[in-house]
Amino acid sequence: MRVLLTGSSGWLGRYLAPLLAQNGHDVTGFDVVPGAHTQIVGTVADRALVERAMGEHGIEAVIHGGALHKPDIVRHPRQAFVDVNVTGTLNLIEAAVAAGNDRFLFTSTTSLMVRADVRAGAGERGAWWTDEDFAPLEPRNIYGITKLAAEQLVRLAHREHGINVVILRTGRFFPEDDDTHTAPIGENLKANEMLHRRLTVEDAAAAHLAALEAASTIGCDGFILSAPPPFTRDDAGELARDARAVIARYHPDAAELYAAKGWILPKVIDRVYDPSRAERRFGWRAKSDFGSVLAALRHGTPMPFAHDPDYVSPILAQERHACTS
Structure with a gap:
């Protein structure tokens, strides 16, 4: 299958592009910055470029992984998020429909599910158990708002034109340190997040491949991507009070292994992605x-x-280079 992959120079793209190729797909990478897997350098907000890419490369399916992300909020105005995340998605889905594509994958984010009360911590019944039916959705920043708007655009295309649409709301898989949490830091925080809100980039890439190949049987649906939590919904109340006791039931040696590393387990867990x-x-x-x-x-x-x-x-490396040139 001839696949257009946006965000091909990014963290996910550098794993997903070769995985697609290894599984027999012909990948055309599209990104705003050059990269090893990028053939087209430009923005998805450029409708003419998107249409030209679809036609010249005979694209049969689109995986739209490119976007401005939450860390970009401090560097870009809200209009840029609308241009890239909303208009760019509209350009791609309409070009896919016009080209007769039968499947479109959209990489979204669990961040759009973190409304104000979720951000504030555990609810009255304990940890928030968040699956695809979690509602209402009230994103807390321009990143989440534009990703939710883009989800609705691709769902609309499915309703109006029948193109198969798969929305993948990914948990965390970035390699850098968290830009807001200071304790615990580094690997300890990432290890803790594997309990309830993180997955590896390799698993994220594998999910995209599996969804691409199954899209014709899915029709239109959205999915949360995260490592499977060891917990059940029945644990939600205790997770909000004493997460370490719950962890000990499922993994009795976790505390000892963590102590040997000098790490700390979370005292509470306020939300779990399912x-x-x-x-x-x-x-x-x-x-x-x-x-x-x-x-x-x-x-x-x-x-x-x-x-x-x-x-x-x-993209940040490119911006920094431009500022120093």
Whole structure:
């Protein structure tokens, strides 16, 4: 299948593009900055460029992974988010429909589910158990707002034109340090997040491949992508009071392994992402989970997730270079 992949120079793109190629797909990378897997350099907000890319490369399916993200809020005006995340998505989905494509994948984010009360912490019944039916959706920033708007645009295209649409709301998989949390930091925070809101970039890429190949049987649906949590909904109340006790029931040696590393387990967990619909509908389940973290601690092997505090996204690197030139 001839696939147009936006965001091909980014963190997900550098794993997804080769995975698609290894599985027999002909990938055309499209990104605002150059990269090893990028053939078209430009913005998806440029409708003429999008249409030209679709025609010249005979595109049969689109995976739209490119976007302005939450860290970009401090560097870009809101209009830029509308131009890239909303108008860019409209350009791509309409070009896909015009080209007769039968499938369109949209990489979204669990961030749009974090409304003000979720951000404030656990609810009255305990940790927020967030699956695809979680509502109402009231994104807290321009990033979430524009991603939700883009989701609605592709759903509209499905209703009006019948194109198969798969929306993938990914949990965290970035390699750099968190831009808001200061404790715990680094690998310890990422390890904790594997309990309830993180997945590896390799698993994120594998989910996109599986969704692409199953899109014709899905029709139109949205999915949360995250490592499978060891918890159940029945644990929600206790997770908000004493997460360590819950973790100990499922992983009795977690506290000892963490202590040997000098790490700390979370005292409370205020929300859990449930990725089970993806497994039910198209057979994807993350290969790495919190058990993988503990196995790495137990055997002294590398963590299953990437951690690079010095990682800089290609677009930020380009902006910094422009400022110093």
